[in-house]
Amino acid sequence: MKSLYQKARFLIAAAHPKQFPEDRGWEVAFAGRSNAGKSSVINRLCQHKGLARTSKTPGRTQQVIFFDLDGERRLVDLPGYGYAKAPPGEKAAWARVIERYLNERRALQGIVLVVDARHPGKPFDVQMLQWCAHSDLPTLVLLNKADKLKRGALVQAVRHMEGLAHETGTAARVLPFSALRGEGTEAARVWLDQRLEIAAED
Numbered sequence: 001m002k003s004l005y006q007k008a009r010f011l012i013a014a015a016h017p018k019q020f021p022e023d024r025g026w027e028v029a030f031a032g033r034s035n036a037g038k039s040s041v042i043n044r045l046c047q048h049k050g051l052a053r054t055s056k057t058p059g060r061t062q063q064v065i066f067f068d069l070d071g072e073r074r075l076v077d078l079p080g081y082g083y084a085k086a087p088p089g090e091k092a093a094w095a096r097v098i099e100r101y102l103n104e105r106r107a108l109q110g111i112v113l114v115v116d117a118r119h120p121g122k123p124f125d126v127q128m129l130q131w132c133a134h135s136d137l138p139t140l141v142l143l144n145k146a147d148k149l150k151r152g153a154l155v156q157a158v159r160h161m162e163g164l165a166h167e168t169g170t171a172a173r174v175l176p177f178s179a180l181r182g183e184g185t186e187a188a189r190v191w192l193d194q195r196l197e198i199a200a201e202d
């Protein structure tokens, strides 16, 4: 049987909050620095390579992109934070649209913070963890690109992010992940199932 994630389909790319779909049902949003691999993680979880657009050039995802699972549940690809080459006006516009989404969205049930495992705990990650703590939203930290690290370095990165989560008061789960190889996919889906209230398949 096809999992709900395999049924994911593109819904809308919203440049402005007015374009967000109706605020009901369940949503989980994927946040993270530009190029951390948010879109690749979504594609891996949904087993659909071309679903979210990915790129070697940072700043690919510039809008809030909604993927529908079953009419009630959605995955949301947020624009990457910290894309240095973007014009300042554009940067401010993205920041506003992300903020509006995070602060106002009632359907939002959890945040997946995608972090490049080679550079954990940059200022944006800390800011995001603080926001998650403040808003009391369940948080899953995915240390993506785990395939690029040796075991020891990966364990260190996990500990580092767990430490930051603890310091900021975020009840976050931290998992190594590889959108390229698939590591962490099952555990991440189990977490998503809970947030989206998807009943376990029998």
Ligand SMILES: Nc1nc2c(ncn2[C@@H]2O[C@H](COP(=O)(O)OP(=O)(O)OP(=O)(O)O)[C@@H](O)[C@H]2O)c(=O)[nH]1
Pocket (backbone or CB within 6 Å): 032, 033, 034, 035, 036, 037, 038, 039, 040, 041, 053, 054, 055, 056, 057, 058, 059, 060, 061, 062, 079, 080, 081, 144, 145, 146, 147, 148, 177, 178, 179, 180, 181
């Ligand atoms: N080795 C490796 N590369 C990855 C992995 N995940 C993503 N990448 C690569 O990292 C680059 C950025 O991936 P994206 O998924 O486009 O990143 P993003 O966070 O959506 O980027 P923006 O939309 O620009 O914010 C691409 O070249 C991907 O192929 C991974 O797990 N392992």
Ligand SMILES: [Mg+2]
Pocket (backbone or CB within 6 Å): 038, 039, 040, 053, 054, 060, 061, 077, 080
């Ligand atoms: Mg992207």
